[in-house]
Amino acid sequence: MYSLDAAFSALADPTRRAILGRLARGEATVNELAEPFEMTQPAISQHLKVLEDAGLIVRRVEGTKRPRRLAKAGIEAMDQWLAMLRKALETNYDRLDEVLTGMEKHKKGE
């Protein structure tokens, strides 16, 4: 179940962002993900669970391994949400452009 709140909370942690950064380059096992961090495997697994619950990553079963990869749907939904926020902000600044044009005309006495 994808939740934007969970996704943003999951992204509030630098280790989890770094994990996503690693997964952006391709699928990886828990051991491979734990390697660059000075963290125990259970600590990394906890971070992976948060990312998984937030819908940002998915796991696959391969023998005894459980490689993780980025979840396309979760990341696309978050992108769309952010694009919407960006649009709202851009709308404000486009309006400000008009206000500024009006101020300039007023100054010139048009």
Place this chain on the structure above:
Amino acid sequence: MSKMTLKTEGDTHVIVTRRFTAPPEAVYRAHTDPKLIQKWLLGPAGWTMPVCINEAKAGGRFRYEWTNGKGSGFHITGEYVELDPYSRIVHIERMHLPDPTPDNHIETRFEADGAGTLMTMRMTLPDGKTRAAMLATGMEHGMEASYVRLEGML
């Protein structure tokens, strides 16, 4: 043409930049004169700002109230820390939804950029969790700023 950029920095900052063709003095005035603010700081279509109280001096307070005319609304209160006309504004603000959100410290710079202005808004939230919450919820009205390019975080 992409005039605006939004990105996160570290765990607690959000940076927004925007270029304007008008000079810094005009852009600064549009950020501090209530009559001008009410014309543009509105978010999605249909929203208005019936209350815009703004005391633009160090220690001065402001209060912006928005409504969609259909019973939904919220407000922001804040204080000015420093104002350097027409180059810099430092203020603190919080949203009331209706409970107040943690304080957002914002420094806005207006720099001459040719005949126009480069505006840089740097927000500092108390912690990463607050920033995440602001991005996820408070921004639905598109008022104060934020956007994270996912690529920027990865």
